[in-house]
Amino acid sequence: MKQDYVIGIDFGTDSVRALVVNAHTGEQAGTAVQEYERWKQGKYCDASQSQFRQHPLDYLESMERAVIQALDNAPFEARNLVRGISVDTTGSTPVAVDKNGTPLALLPEMAENPNGMFILWKDHTANAEAEEINRLADSWPENYIRFVGGIYSSEWFWAKILRTLRADPEVREKAFSWVEHCDWVSAELTGDTDPLKLKRSRCAAGHKALWHQDFDGLPSNDFLKKLDPLLDGLRDRLFDTTETSDKPMGTISDKWAQKFGIPADTVIGVGAFDAHMGAVGALIEPYSLCKVIGTSTCDMLIAPNEEVGHLLIKGICGQVDGSIIPGMLGMEAGQSAFGDIYAWFGKLVVEPVRTLLGEEAAKEIAAKLIPHLAEQAGKLPVKETDLIAVDWLNGRRTPDAKHTLKGGILGLNLASDSPKIFKALVESTAFGSKSIVERFRNEGVPINDVIAIGGVAKKSAFVMQTLADVLNMPIKVAASEQACALGAAMFAAVASGIYATLPEAQQAMNSGFDAVYQPRQKEAQVYEQLYQKYLVSGAFLENEFLKKSEPAVIIPVADTY
Ligand SMILES: Nc1ncnc2c1ncn2[C@@H]1O[C@H](COP(=O)(O)OP(=O)(O)O)[C@@H](O)[C@H]1O
Numbered sequence: 001m002k003q004d005y006v007i008g009i010d011f012g013t014d015s016v017r018a019l020v021v022n023a024h025t026g027e028q029a030g031t032a033v034q035e036y037e038r039w040k041q042g043k044y045c046d047a048s049q050s051q052f053r054q055h056p057l058d059y060l061e062s063m064e065r066a067v068i069q070a071l072d073n074a075p076f077e078a079r080n081l082v083r084g085i086s087v088d089t090t091g092s093t094p095v096a097v098d099k100n101g102t103p104l105a106l107l108p109e110m111a112e113n114p115n116g117m118f119i120l121w122k123d124h125t126a127n128a129e130a131e132e133i134n135r136l137a138d139s140w141p142e143n144y145i146r147f148v149g150g151i152y153s154s155e156w157f158w159a160k161i162l163r164t165l166r167a168d169p170e171v172r173e174k175a176f177s178w179v180e181h182c183d184w185v186s187a188e189l190t191g192d193t194d195p196l197k198l199k200r201s202r203c204a205a206g207h208k209a210l211w212h213q214d215f216d217g218l219p220s221n222d223f224l225k226k227l228d229p230l231l232d233g234l235r236d237r238l239f240d241t242t243e244t245s246d247k248p249m250g251t252i253s254d255k256w257a258q259k260f261g262i263p264a265d266t267v268i269g270v271g272a273f274d275a276h277m278g279a280v281g282a283l284i285e286p287y288s289l290c291k292v293i294g295t296s297t298c299d300m301l302i303a304p305n306e307e308v309g310h311l312l313i314k315g316i317c318g319q320v321d322g323s324i325i326p327g328m329l330g331m332e333a334g335q336s337a338f339g340d341i342y343a344w345f346g347k348l349v350v351e352p353v354r355t356l357l358g359e360e361a362a363k364e365i366a367a368k369l370i371p372h373l374a375e376q377a378g379k380l381p382v383k384e385t386d387l388i389a390v391d392w393l394n395g396r397r398t399p400d401a402k403h404t405l406k407g408g409i410l411g412l413n414l415a416s417d418s419p420k421i422f423k424a425l426v427e428s429t430a431f432g433s434k435s436i437v438e439r440f441r442n443e444g445v446p447i448n449d450v451i452a453i454g455g456v457a458k459k460s461a462f463v464m465q466t467l468a469d470v471l472n473m474p475i476k477v478a479a480s481e482q483a484c485a486l487g488a489a490m491f492a493a494v495a496s497g498i499y500a501t502l503p504e505a506q507q508a509m510n511s512g513f514d515a516v517y518q519p520r521q522k523e524a525q526v527y528e529q530l531y532q533k534y535l536v537s538g539a540f541l542e543n544e545f546l547k548k549s550e551p552a553v554i555i556p557v558a559d560t561y
């Protein structure tokens with residue numbers, strides 16, 4: 001039997017995973033996960049300012065360790081039979097680069113400057129700039145934000161660029177161009193990071209940089225200059241065209257071929273975002289909502305262009321031709337915090353233990369805490385009088401991005417213990433998911449079923465059952481522990497010519513599903529009512545945090561509240 005291997009590399013928020021896959025059987029032959037060392041120590045971040053930066057060396061060092069270890073875990077012969085590598089990353093996670101495409105933090109004089117590092121998707125330092133983009137876009141003759149849900153987000157490319165150029169004269173002086181993480185790593189693997197030549201991912205550019213065929217590329221220089229003269233001329237140092245990720249970026253460089261110990265003709269694919277490749281790895285089909293549930297969620301949908309291409313779906317993170325499966329319209333929505341909310345609550349509980357009893361005790365409790373809370377919360381009945389929490393602890397991504405919003409827990413009394421609060425937090429993340437489903441449906445895009453992938457989908461039956469009950473839909477969980485990396489491997493198999501199309505690669509390499517959560521009708525009915533309370537509570541919080549200039553949010557009528 002023919003033997004060809006491909007490697008998918010998946011850069012998540014906290015760690016990178018490498019997966020070696022037999023391209024003919026789909027066997028996941030070797031895998032490894034490596035954390036980002038500097039990031040783990042909290043370097044270059046300041047949560048109080050929503051500043052989250054990652055050093056390029058964290059990516060390079062962890063990728064090298066992960067790929068070598070994954071190959072060490074694979075059968076001996078696999079190493080010489082690797083044909084392709086594709087990379088997915090978080091996004092929008094852009095970095096300022098010099099003329100050679102070198103991230104500024106790799107220059108010795110800027111090695112410790114967070115503004116020369118990758119600005120992680122969840123960095124919200126550019127809230128003011130996002131608002132400015134929205135204001136200008138609303139008054140500009142060409143509506144540049146119409147394909148990204150009508151609202152530009154501070155998590156995205158232009159807001160981050162503008163904020164950083166304003167904040168840092170050194171970046172202003174040294175930044176020649178800007179590159180997304182998925183594009184930079186893929187180009188780095190080919191040894192040519194020239195920002196004017198490297199192929200830019202359709203997925204990243206379309207969802208986050210306002211690239212669209214109808215605009216002949218990025219927004220016009222006039223628009224950018226009007227936004228801020230600092231942006232004048234940058235468009236010419238970015239890109240006009242984009243590529244879907246079934247295409248090759250190039251061939252691996254000698255340096256990386258030697259480091260990994262793989263053939264010198266290994267093809268490197270065009271990169272994309274983790275959620276988009278994850279949806280492919282999880283066998284996304286038209287009108288199945290694929291939820292990537294981890295720190296945050298990304299909610300992915302595909303549909304034939306001819307069926308939904310005429311719609312402009314309000315309040316989502318973009319509709320882009322070919323961003324998930326080439327030839328189909330890819331749509332993205334999501335929640336800025338999901339598992340991060342549980343992690344926050346865990347930290348809240350563990351922190352005093354650390355102070356009072358020390359690191360060892362804190363570690364021991366932290367390892368057991370969330371599964372314990374989930375077990376206790378799972379024993380509680382679901383009642384109309386339960387606590388209500390709103391999941392905007394990291395702002396709201398969709399529907400209708402607004403990262404200045406805050407979350408809340410309402411209805412506390414002296415009987416509100418940690419399992420009850422944890423249950424309310426889990427339900428809040430599920431209600432956030434429901435509001436996304438409702439938005440798609442209200443905008444004319446049907447959702448027939450739900451597929452889940454990501455750390456939370458695999459680790460927590462309690463969260464998944466709650467989600468199925470709240471959505472009142474069955475949820476299938478993809479069997480692969482590494483659906484994003486598997487999706488990347490499928491793209492690598494197409495980019496390297498093993499398969500002509502992505503559906504062929506999906507057919508041969510998929511891992512199927514290993515769990516289905518069916519909604520429980522009794523709970524689903526109560527959740528219908530609690531969801532109304534969630535909407536009311538959300539509107540209340542939104543009005544509390546409103547700027548004077550913004551119109552008030554209409555509180556939904558809910559006779560149960
Ligand atoms: N047993 C659990 N139940 C619910 N959530 C969990 C559990 N274990 C971990 N998590 C959450 O999973 C999230 C990490 O998800 P994962 O998909 O592994 O990473 P990433 O989002 O970085 O790709 C964290 O936010 C964490 O709080």
Ligand SMILES: O=C(CO)[C@@H](O)[C@@H](O)COP(=O)(O)O
Pocket residue numbers: 011012013089090091092121273274275292293294295296297298332334454
């Ligand atoms: O926003 C996107 C993609 O558009 C994700 O990269 C972002 O949510 C990060 O997700 P993870 O934390 O890696 O699950």
